[in-house]
Amino acid sequence: MPIEIIECDFSNFDHRESLVTLLNEYIKDKMGGGEIIEGSRKEKILSDMRDHPSKLILLALWEKVYVGMIVCFWGYSTFRVCPLLNVHDLIVSPAYRQKGIGKKLMEAIEEKARISGCGKITLEVRKDNKQARKLYRSFGYGGCQPPMSFWVKNIP
Numbered sequence: 751m752p753i754e755i756i757e758c759d760f761s762n763f764d765h766r767e768s769l770v771t772l773l774n775e776y777i778k779d780k781m782g783g784g785e786i787i788e789g790s791r792k793e794k795i796l797s798d799m800r801d802h803p804s805k806l807i808l809l810a811l812w813e814k815v816y817v818g819m820i821v822c823f824w825g826y827s828t829f830r831v832c833p834l835l836n837v838h839d840l841i842v843s844p845a846y847r848q849k850g851i852g853k854k855l856m857e858a859i860e861e862k863a864r865i866s867g868c869g870k871i872t873l874e875v876r877k878d879n880k881q882a883r884k885l886y887r888s889f890g891y892g893g894c895q896p897p898m899s900f901w902v903k904n905i906p
Contacts, residue, residue, distance in 0.1 A: 753810055753811065753850065753851055753854045754810070754811040754812075755808050755809070755810055755811075755855060756809050757806070757808055758807035758808065758809055758819075760796070760800040764816070765816075768809060769799070769807065769809075769819065770787055770796070772809075772818070772819045772841045772843065773787055773795070773819075773839070773841070774786050774787055774788075775841065775843055776839060776841040781876060781878075781879050802823075804825070805823060805824075806821075806823070806824065806859070806862060807819065807820070807821050807822070808820050808822075808858050808859065810842070810851045810854060812846055812849070812851065817842065817845075818840075818841060818843065818852065818854075818855055819839070819855075820837060820840050820841075820856070820858070821837075821838045821839040822835050822836060822837050822859055823836050823838055824866075825872075827869050827870060830869035830870065831869075832867055832869040833866055833867055833869070834868050834869060834870050834871065834872060835859060835862070835863040835866070835868050835870075835871045835872070836871070836872045837859065837871060837873035838873075840852060840855060840856070840873075840882065840885075842855075852882075852885050853885065853888075856885065856886075856889050859871065860889070871891075873886065873891065874900050
């Protein structure tokens, strides 16, 4: 079955609903975490993402069902003096995994990055997420030199 990859259109009700549904599936997943997005948080994320100037969100369709999504943000590499693309979330619905959907989403963002003149694509992945790491390695991703760590400080 062909997988269709389309850019999220925030004027499309199905796209907005699918974005939240897929994010909630990701949050509930053992590799996810966080609080389910509903109510006022749902309206906020839809408004914030719609208005975010550097977002790139692609949806994957399988037989007219939204089954995957990749959320990326454009950035700039001062060292390479060119744009970069950061993969923030890659989500495939559990029932549709192992069908090439993640691969199609990764291919689509690589093409968008290439067309946009990006010097690199960055992402973060949990050490225990073997499936994601396998997918990313198949695309040539790996640790960087010199090695770096992803650090965070939560702001209350």
